[in-house]
Amino acid sequence: TQPKTWSDRFESALHPAIARFNASIGFDIELIEYDITGSIAHAKMLAHTGIISKEEAMQLVTGLEQIRIEYREGHFNPGIEAEDVHFAVERRLTELVGDVGKKLHTARSRNDQVGTDIRLYLRDQITEIRQQLREYQGVLLRHAEKHVETLIPGYTHLQRAQPLSLAHHLLAYFQMAQRDWERLGEIYKRTNISPLGSGALAGTTFPIDRHFTASELEFGGVYANSLDGVSDRDFAIEFLCASSLIMVHLSRLSEELILWASQEFGFITLKDNCSTGSSIMPQKKNPDIPELVRGKTGRVFGHLQALLTIMKGLPLAYNKDLQEDKEGIFDSVKTVQGSLEAMTILLREGLEFRTERLSTAVEEDFSNATDVADYLAAKGVPFREAYNLVGKVVKTSLAAGKLLKDLTLEEWQALHPAFAEDIYQAIAPRQVVAARNSYGGTGFEQVRNAIESAKTQLL
């Protein structure tokens, strides 16, 4: 049967099913090392302020480090009876060091404790994800450097629009990741604030030093208000929001890779190390990895929505609802980290761009039509007039099964006397791309500059 957890106010233990329902140890064990680290800082502070003796603090610290080792070696596996990681550690500590273990919780509540743990945890995860974003950006950049002169059809509405440098296309994803990296840097600052010492909700009667624990734990500051400190989870919502955006960006690239790997597009080849087969159709080679990234995006959105809903209308200060923050945060961290890792490997060694096919693809369409209109507009024809004229040529060419490059100079001049021999040069795909030399455009010169500044962004 269940041991009694609470003070002597309680006469009996929890109903076993209720104990299972109430417990978080099944998932908050993930926080154990942060819980130990937070407790060590707290114990040191208790000695520093004379609330306990130095010897007592030393015993506590030694015991806590012992639990860390036991956990790492796989010997610490608390069950449901522990309720949560905080109780589990405190109990084990008392087993290890005796009655002095019971002093650890002086001037502290599980409320400020769990708030501290989750911030310490997220801090590390944010740092890890930012590092992964850097690697992902590095791989995108290396492809971009190789493919400045590789052309790819550019689309709007998934209809051929204007040809692009493949590097330009890839650098768009680089810049999305750059903002993700910056966003997480901002969120790190707001996560890196210590709630420890807020007590259950109102502070404590003991002469604690919150700045001491904050500096032991390398927090950038302390929560100014104890109620806010124990009940705020907005940093976690921000994290889930930033995570959702990372997944949005990864899923857009995933979708493109899936399309590009199809026979219809044929822009990339997936290598055997990053694709899967079919159990029945022997010819199949499936893009499971980007499909999974695209699919996993939904989980992270769900966790964001869940935490927003948990927080909405929650009265001050701590409520048990807050225990529900953890699984979504943990799962989002794993999903984002796993997706970034998989996508980076896929880009680095799991695919090849079919440069021949990419560059010939842009020869077979009307994606140079804007350039004909621009050609006329540059010679003084009002753009809208030029645009209508070219629309007409596209229509007649389509009917005749021709492309713009197939028109004779006589045909061009019949359309408008401003056309000259240089129209052929103006509508050649390579020139069409090169000519878009406005800042941030796909022109090769711009793309080379963009690669250089992307390199400095990674420094």
Ligand code: ARG
């Ligand atoms: N397991 C709890 C949580 O995850 C720890 C805090 C419990 N505090 C309390 N007053 N019941 O939120």
